[in-house]
Amino acid sequence: MTTNIADQDQTERLLKQIHEAMARRTPLRIRGGDSKRHLGRPVDADELDTRDHTGVVRYDPTELVITVRAGTRLQDLNNLLRANDQHLPPEAPDYSGVATVGGMVAAAVAGPRRPWAGSVRDFVLGCRVISAQGKHLRFGGEVMKNVAGYDFSRLLAGSHGCLGVITEVSLKVLPLPRASQSLCLDVDADSALRLLAQWKRENLPISGACHWDNRLHIRLEGGRASVEAACARLNATPISDQVWEDLREHRLPFFQTPRTLWRLSVPATTALADFPGDVLLDWGGAQRWVKSDAPAREIRRIAAALRGHATCYTPGVDDNPFEPLPPEILRLHQRLKAQLDPARLFNPGRMYAEI
Amino acid sequence: MSYRYIESVDGALPDVDKESVLLKLRQHVPQLRVLHTEEEMRPYECDGLSAYRVTPMLVVLPETVEQVRQILQFASQFQVPVVTRGAGTGLSGGAMPLEKGILLVMTRFNQILSVDPVACLARVQPGVRNLAISEAAAPYGLYYAPDPSSQIACSIGGNVAENAGGVHCLKYGLTLHNILQIKVLTIDGDELELGSEAFDFPGFDLLALFTGSEGLLGVITEVTVRLLPKPGYTKVLLASFDSVEKAGATVANIIGAGIIPAGLEMMDNLAIRAAEDFIQAGYPVDAQAILLCELDGDEPDVEEDMACVEKILNESGAVEIRIARNEAERQQFWAGRKNAFPAVGRISPDYYCMDGTIPRHALPHVLTRIQELSEEYQLRVANVFHAGDGNLHPLILFDANTPGELERAEAIGARILELCVEVGGTISGEHGVGREKINQMCTQFNSDELQLFHALKAAWDPDNLLNPGKNIPTLNRCAEFGAMHVHAGQLPHPELERF
Numbered sequence: 003m004t005t006n007i008a009d010q011d012q013t014e015r016l017l018k019q020i021h022e023a024m025a026r027r028t029p030l031r032i033r034g035g036d037s038k039r040h041l042g043r044p045v046d047a048d049e050l051d052t053r054d055h056t057g058v059v060r061y062d063p064t065e066l067v068i069t070v071r072a073g074t075r076l077q078d079l080n081n082l083l084r085a086n087d088q089h090l091p092p093e094a095p096d097y098s099g100v101a102t103v104g105g106m107v108a109a110a111v112a113g114p115r116r117p118w119a120g121s122v123r124d125f126v127l128g129c130r131v132i133s134a135q136g137k138h139l140r141f142g143g144e145v146m147k148n149v150a151g152y153d154f155s156r157l158l159a160g161s162h163g164c165l166g167v168i169t170e171v172s173l174k175v176l177p178l179p180r181a182s183q184s185l186c187l188d189v190d191a192d193s194a195l196r197l198l199a200q201w202k203r204e205n206l207p208i209s210g211a212c213h214w215d216n217r218l219h220i221r222l223e224g225g226r227a228s229v230e231a232a233c234a235r236l237n238a239t240p241i242s243d244q245v246w247e248d249l250r251e252h253r254l255p256f257f258q259t260p261r262t263l264w265r266l267s268v269p270a271t272t273a274l275a276d277f278p279g280d281v282l283l284d285w286g287g288a289q290r291w292v293k294s295d296a297p298a299r300e301i302r303r304i305a306a307a308l309r310g311h312a313t314c315y316t317p318g319v320d321d322n323p324f325e326p327l328p329p330e331i332l333r334l335h336q337r338l339k340a341q342l343d344p345a346r347l348f349n350p351g352r353m354y355a356e357i
Numbered sequence: 358m359s360y361r362y363i364e365s366v367d368g369a370l371p372d373v374d375k376e377s378v379l380l381k382l383r384q385h386v387p388q389l390r391v392l393h394t395e396e397e398m399r400p401y402e403c404d405g406l407s408a409y410r411v412t413p414m415l416v417v418l419p420e421t422v423e424q425v426r427q428i429l430q431f432a433s434q435f436q437v438p439v440v441t442r443g444a445g446t447g448l449s450g451g452a453m454p455l456e457k458g459i460l461l462v463m464t465r466f467n468q469i470l471s472v473d474p475v476a477c478l479a480r481v482q483p484g485v486r487n488l489a490i491s492e493a494a495a496p497y498g499l500y501y502a503p504d505p506s507s508q509i510a511c512s513i514g515g516n517v518a519e520n521a522g523g524v525h526c527l528k529y530g531l532t533l534h535n536i537l538q539i540k541v542l543t544i545d546g547d548e549l550e551l552g553s554e555a556f557d558f559p560g561f562d563l564l565a566l567f568t569g570s571e572g573l574l575g576v577i578t579e580v581t582v583r584l585l586p587k588p589g590y591t592k593v594l595l596a597s598f599d600s601v602e603k604a605g606a607t608v609a610n611i612i613g614a615g616i617i618p619a620g621l622e623m624m625d626n627l628a629i630r631a632a633e634d635f636i637q638a639g640y641p642v643d644a645q646a647i648l649l650c651e652l653d654g655d656e657p658d659v660e661e662d663m664a665c666v667e668k669i670l671n672e673s674g675a676v677e678i679r680i681a682r683n684e685a686e687r688q689q690f691w692a693g694r695k696n697a698f699p700a701v702g703r704i705s706p707d708y709y710c711m712d713g714t715i716p717r718h719a720l721p722h723v724l725t726r727i728q729e730l731s732e733e734y735q736l737r738v739a740n741v742f743h744a745g746d747g748n749l750h751p752l753i754l755f756d757a758n759t760p761g762e763l764e765r766a767e768a769i770g771a772r773i774l775e776l777c778v779e780v781g782g783t784i785s786g787e788h789g790v791g792r793e794k795i796n797q798m799c800t801q802f803n804s805d806e807l808q809l810f811h812a813l814k815a816a817w818d819p820d821n822l823l824n825p826g827k828n829i830p831t832l833n834r835c836a837e838f839g840a841m842h843v844h845a846g847q848l849p850h851p852e853l854e855r856f
Contacts, residue, residue: 064609065716087615116556123562124534137805145714146527146746147786149520149569150794150801151829152813153533156565165561177615199475203498205586207655225658269554271476288556310555325559330547335560337816342809353560 007078009057011071013138013169019050020167020347021136029350032163034073034102037095038109040317042162042324042352050167052104059170060144063088067127067144069172072104079103088175091119095250104168110160113250114210114221117270117285119176123159130170131158134343144172163349164357165342179223181230184210184245185238187218191274191283194218198286199271206232210246214256214282219245249284256282259293262319264301266290268310275304302326324353332356360409360792362455366834367826370457371436375414378437378459382415386427392416401460404442405507406450406793408707408757413440413454420465422542422578428461429576430546438822439544441572443484443515446507448710449791451519451571451827458825461576463514469493470579477584478537478554483514483577487521490582499584502529505787506695514577520569522787524620524694527745528653529585531787533568540579541567544818554581566813571789572824574817588653591619592663593687596675597644601625604646605720607673608744611650612717614669616662620651621745622694625724628701628739628752629693635700638693641677648675648744649694651687697741698752705737705754709766712794713777714748714786726776727751734769736762748786749777775800790828798830799839807832 023030029047055073063086070079077099083089093113094106107129110122128142131154142148142155158168189197194213201208207228210221220238222229233240248254257263261279270288274281279294294301298312298320305312311325327335332354339346339357351357364370379393392398393415402410414437419425432439438458445452454460466482469489473479474497479490487508490501504523505511511521516532517539529535538552552564567574598604604623611618624632626645633640640647650666652659663680670678681687693700701708715723724740731738737754751773755766774784774797784790784797798807810829814821830839 062716062718064613065718066612067716110557110562120530120534121557123565124530133805133809135805139803139806139809141806143714143781143783144716145748145782145786147522147531147714147743147748148783149531149787149789150783150785150798151790151806151810153520153565153569154809154813156533157562157813159565160557160562176617180615202477203586205589225655225661227657227661228655231655231657267553267555267557269476270556285556310553311559313559327560328550330549331560331563334543334549334563334816338561338813341812341816 005058005082007056007058007074007082010054011057012055012073016050016052016055016132016167016169017136017138020132023048023347024136024345027345029347032108032167032349034105035075035097035100037097037101038105038111040315041109041111041313043322043355045349045352047350052167052169053102055169058082065144066175067172068175069144069170070103071170072102072168074103075099076101076103076106083175084178087178089178090125090173091176092116092122092125093246093250094122095252097251103171107159107168107171108161108163114212114246114284117288118209123156125174126155126159126171127174128172129155129158129168131166131168133166134345134347138169142172146174162352164339164353165348167348179209181226182221182223182243183229183233184241184243185220185222185233185236186241187220187236187238188216189218190216191281194283195274195287206235208286211286212249212282212284221246254282256280256291256293261293261295263315264292264294265313265315266292266305266308266310268305268308272308272310275308277304322354327354360450360453361411362826366831366837368821368831370438370455370825373435373437373457378435379415381435382417382431385431386424389424389428390418392418401442401445401454401462404445404450404452405448406453406791408763409450409453409792411454411456413460414457416460416462418462418465422548425461425576425578426542426546426548428459429542429544432459432822433544433546433820436820436822438825440824441518441576443512443518444486444510446511447515447519447789447791448712449785449789449793451789451791451824453792455825463576464512466514466578472497474499476554478581479584480579480581481513483580484512487511487513487516494584498587500587501582502535502585503532506698513580513582517568517577517580518570518572519789520787522748524622524743526743527621528617528619533565535583536564536568536580537583538581539564539567539577541575541577543575544820544822548578549575552581569789571791571828573814573828574823588619590656590659591651591653591687592659592680593649593651593690594663594666594678594680595690596648596650596670597641597677598646598648598674599644599676601646601724602721603674604648605717605744607648607670607675609717610669610673611666612745614665616652616665618650618745619653620649622649623647623742623744624694624697625740627737628697628741631700631704631739632693632697635703636692636696638689640693644676649690694741701739701752701754706756706758709753709755709770711751711753711770711773712748712785712788713774713782714746715777715780715782717744717747719780719782723749723776723780727773730769730772734765736765736769738769743786746786747782771797792827795827795830795834796838799835804832804835807835
């Protein structure tokens, strides 16, 4: 295995800075590439920078597992995997190459393939983490099946650094699909959802489905024969794969307009709602990007009516960009934070003011 | 070791008087079915780890979520430990009762609440059997993917509590990857919804934390599972090898070629012979190892991959390759594997099933070491292996009626689990820690890591009333029993070497 990823173990430096912060009782704002600073509440604290803690700890393609240090850039990881005909199926955004693997796991933001391939959390097998007690700990492992103890490494996925500093991650990886073809079809949003439901029943090898401006974009992935058969069945216009990257990285013109960007996550089969703004459907309808200046409570009301939740992606608009939690769930979050990080050392208030 | 709860190392349990608990519980939860005599409670003395039996203080069989809530509030108020039990098929003693505890049996929650063929999900009560979900989904061409070998009997609540696996995990994932939402009751009686019918939900991933938590964090009252369309085409082949190493290398070659089989199973010679004696699946009894490789998906893709697998098998030195020509033959190929445990049960009065997971490259080394340990402890070991995902099930053959054999079986089992940890694996791939592997947790995790686990538990159940003594050992237990395993080469019972 050859890689240009620098082998730099910065554990000692990270531990030292954390121990100092513990002694001074001053909180830390954990950062990798800071590519997701627009997501969540601002944290006013000293920075703990993980970007130089890089390197591939272990990678044997036949084990379908890679272990990397948290500061490794996601783009470098993806390049290494691609060179071995493998990939990380949730295709998390790499924000023009800035995002780190630690940040990907901490934020657990996934790309267009998520509904068909699984979430970032689904591919986490284990991690090393520095606790708020300043200990470097190991959970999970490098094997597919592991039920010893609580699944703390998957709890860390999406915890936005509030429970510990991820230093190393083991991820399940899979072979690249043999064949891939993207297509587009001019239909309105209602027809798009109806077609997607029909194709789901037919078990077509779909791995991406998004819709905006009366155009449905589909990606087919799988064996050569099944992709060819599905192409023939759909009778749509072949297009370049670029659309998925532009969607994942929010580079489409839809995302460039000045209005507030909201993300709604809803069951895929829920009907379209009347939104006070523009809508881009992703994930076959389960992830709905909304550009709207309507008040937060209005957007959240619509999300709740669709049995989903809303996240504000534009900083500075809503003091609580993440969907407020039901009181009994919030209490549990507070108790978990109090048990694991009683001094509120790591990313205080990043997800919710109370944790 | 004895799996009995030892208060001096596992933590003191509240002293409560059985008669007064019974009396107060009946007042607190009217209409509740309570079993309290020795005879009534005997069927509940153990779960699938049947060598160890404990009579619980009381057994309760609630029928409504409200009753479960009242039981938990009662337990919290009067400080009585609660052990939750589903179908009782677990292999690690996760539902082993406590003499000072109430056994909460969830089997009466056996209703499939809804099957939604459009959204591809089913909402079920926790006592519903795993296979019953697939049966209910079958008319829509759908199924529930995780298939633990006990799927006829095991319940979905227990599957979630243990994060159960099966033979199709490499491609389709564990229980966690196939559930969307659960409803749980905390020890305070709060009902929480964890997860969502959407693909994600706000806040911490409490669904991931709860899945596999072995009844220590709360009681599951409802599960929403994801259903998948049945694969259009399935094909299976059986390949024989004259050495285990060659079979192991072949597994790496298949996966290295970019193929993800739906199932990829390996059996060693002792397991092959036992299975063949029992079920006459047509297995080659002279082979040192066989591989069963199942592919599913669209027909042309499966055929393409199958041709590729055949080529790899030939290049990797397979002695014989047989492809099932029809569904009956496919079922026959699988019958030997699926009956491997009872088959081994026929050639030995007792057997003890281990559940370590290892990186695949370590397989030859681990199998060689298991053979050496087998000779050292004078007990036969048959190996059945979920080769695709590295989950090894060594079956230790012994006779509990021969003095000392059970202890030797436990000792070799402990050594095998420690070996799995040594090579970068884990003590449990899918059966859970329960009571059985509680000491080996001290090998896999250090005291700081265990303390973090205890902190997670304290956030949910500060009085430690839910399934105490399971899953996570106390630091006292590790000091008392765990240390003897840490230094390799030190036998727990040196006197046994005389055998």
